[in-house]
Amino acid sequence: MSAAVIHNGPGPSLAASTVSTDIDHTLLARRLGINTYQEPVVYLHKSSHICKSEGFEAHSRIELSCRQRRVIATLNIVSSDIVAQSEAGLSEAAWLALDLQEGDLIHMAHPRPLESFSMVRAKIYGRRISDEGFAAIVRDVIDGNYSDIEIASFITACTGHLDVEEIIALTRAMVDAGDRLDWGHRPVLDKHCIGGLPGNRTTLLVVPIVAACGLMIPKTSSRAITSPAGTADTMETLAPVNLAITDIRRVVEQEGGCIVWGGAVSLSPADDILIRVERPMDLDSEGQLVASVLSKKIAAGSTHVVIDIPVGPTAKVRRIEGAHTLGGLLTAVGAALGLKVHTMITDGSQPVGRGIGPALEAWDVLAVLRNERGAPADLRQRALDLAAAILELGQKAAPGEGMGMARAALDSGAAWTKFAAICAAQGGLREPPRAAYHHVVGAPFAGRVIAIDNRRLARIAKLAGAPQALAAGVLFHAPLGSRVDVGQPLYTIHAQSPGELAYARSYAMSQQDVITLQNGIQP
């Protein structure tokens, strides 16, 4: 007696081929121009024969393919005429992932089961995810096999429940899944700031100081996502930042440093996908923050990195204990992956410098580089602190001598010369724009500034047009602890159009607590 598995039909010969020849699974691709925030979505008409024959329904996951490319998309069923029965409408993410042209035909199929999600399920029930597990999950995330719902579930399952070994495994998986730069040189220095502090544009000072002192520091920066300016946005008001990898190499070989937009190189692509789902949930996931930051640095080819952790009531990290834990984790995970990490806990209670917005921040940077009178001292000091730490970490300066070396580079004009040379190599130094419209917000009574809401100042700058309007933002006049007379300017809103100025101004007036004054007897 023997057990036999059988095909339920006249014979196995007719099997798979019959399915693919009987039924037409191909539709005409149609670009709908819908930005679904990177989730690939396919829009099929409700009377499409593929919906019916394949049993696809709203929210089904469908594998789309064209030529050698494939992507898994979420189905939205359409009952209007925005797509025809013979068409497959595609969101921007799906269109770009398949690299389609008008007139292309795309093939549709049921995706294979998402096997790596079984490890997410296991994590939900409290088990650990292995190194191979993270590799498989990250690979599937990058390949677009996870829906936003599945990514949200993965992030939730990991939040607060990753041990150090798991964070190391996640970081390694994220590095391995993308490109990795090799500068053929050691050490390669880098810096990073754990966000949340408007105007904290030290990168544009640290890079030229460090490079002027002879260390290699190829800096890839991001554009603003939720903030009024990213480092790349600010740098772009001074020089081109959208460089191809060959041009980045040329700049770094020539000048020892660069400040370019990281989007042109595919470093830790999983990070970008996870962050997009993580951000709206506002989960304070230390493990993912560490994996996110370090995977980008390692992929960028850095060997030594100084990480600035500003702490303050409206900064990203709000308590000093949290900063210590995070610092310890960053150092330990970095060490396991061959990256030397030095963390600095800094004051995150108020904006740094005066400007908030791309051009306004650039003007602050220029004032410090050129040693102008009235240049923002806080920005200068923070940049020197970071540069000193980097010079010591990179063993260019002996312990305790980094600050002297950094200050000399800045004061002598060597850093400014280096910055101008980097800008020239990147395509030419240019003058940041200035805004035509201003509104000064004055103190309603005399007093001392006792609190500043970074988040609301950032929001005012965004409403004024930053970062799209490069010259827009907020110029901040009254640091924490300063005394102001009645009517004295607290901050100035800058805008490129009267409408944007009016809007930012209206919002500012409707908000309490942007700047809190304490009145009292003059000393």
Next chain:
Amino acid sequence: MSAAVIHNGPGPSLAASTVSTDIDHTLLARRLGINTYQEPVVYLHKSSHICKSEGFEAHSRIELSCRQRRVIATLNIVSSDIVAQSEAGLSEAAWLALDLQEGDLIHMAHPRPLESFSMVRAKIYGRRISDEGFAAIVRDVIDGNYSDIEIASFITACTGHLDVEEIIALTRAMVDAGDRLDWGHRPVLDKHCIGGLPGNRTTLLVVPIVAACGLMIPKTSSRAITSPAGTADTMETLAPVNLAITDIRRVVEQEGGCIVWGGAVSLSPADDILIRVERPMDLDSEGQLVASVLSKKIAAGSTHVVIDIPVGPTAKVRRIEGAHTLGGLLTAVGAALGLKVHTMITDGSQPVGRGIGPALEAWDVLAVLRNERGAPADLRQRALDLAAAILELGQKAAPGEGMGMARAALDSGAAWTKFAAICAAQGGLREPPRAAYHHVVGAPFAGRVIAIDNRRLARIAKLAGAPQALAAGVLFHAPLGSRVDVGQPLYTIHAQSPGELAYARSYAMSQQDVITLQNGIQP
């Protein structure tokens, strides 16, 4: 000295009103006919002034309002002409939630912060959610304040991490957030089957048996979501099921029972929303399953319920231990909420009856009710087991006497008379349709049936057109353990069109293991 919070402007009088008068936040509503599977989505053109002035970007959450209604939608930004600059395109879910007409103007604003999500975050970090916490979360979910990503996070955080008190709190919150029926009568009986078994259409037998014996059993059933037929779909081939609540009351008062679609009454609306996100994740969340099932029963006004838990390798519950745990949880949570629960663990190793698909299952039911020769004995026996348990639970029959009473009701024709009367009261008994196209799948060799894949049989039925094509599906001839000769029919595919028949047939032939035969010497 005193601390004072100040408005940053000429004075508070200009505050909020300025924002709302300066900027036009109103756009013309446009129905795009996109079914996003219930998530409200708003489609704004990238050059819309609201995107710019409010800082909305793809995936922003936006509060839409029109007249007294409001809903929070996820933003998709559009760069094509499917919406104009002055328009707000709406998904079907958003359009229906706002009850819009063509030409309506909708107002857009930033939603208030989602405070209840802080309790989800706390849960993620291992803390318990309080009774009030679940109430707030469920209220926000029903109000459409949670995005799919946030719902996925809530479900993930709860999966495997709810204690009995939390499951009770979640169930109560789900009941309290919807309508609740009151029959002015005790006991009110009910039955439920933890899904996963094709053809298990016992409800259509149990209700008339129990009602014929004099107990009240007002049954609200669901339509198919992923299966080839829901109880409401099968019942609809015999009588109308889409009854308003007043009609349901009339039927139940007159006949003591009904079998209607539950969609017409808003019982546990949170359940429908959670299930839609939960299903694609395929998480085996006992706590949510219990809350889902019991909240619907309690909201339906039931006081006593018998729950059938089929166990089998391709059923929803795969192991007997799992069924016991689930049964214990259902009983404990039910007791805490005043619902008497009796669970029955049954055989889930193969389909019940012969038909899979609305009309084919209805013919099975009719054969049992009319005591026809050759009526499926397994379906009859399951229905009698459940009816007996219900009669005893409702104290209509003494312990041990339920089976005799149930059998008498069925054998005497009383159950058939009652069923016909219920159908008449619901709008008229009708004959289920029959399919015009058939394909018989025969045994490739003589042998004994040793395994049946419920899931793949269900898939073949769906590909043949079920449940939309009421007469389509699979008629199953060879139960587990039966001997078949070569060529003897294993199952017949029924379809209403040649195309659907061909498609289901192609799929059937491409699959291994639908039915596994063991060949051997005849006894």
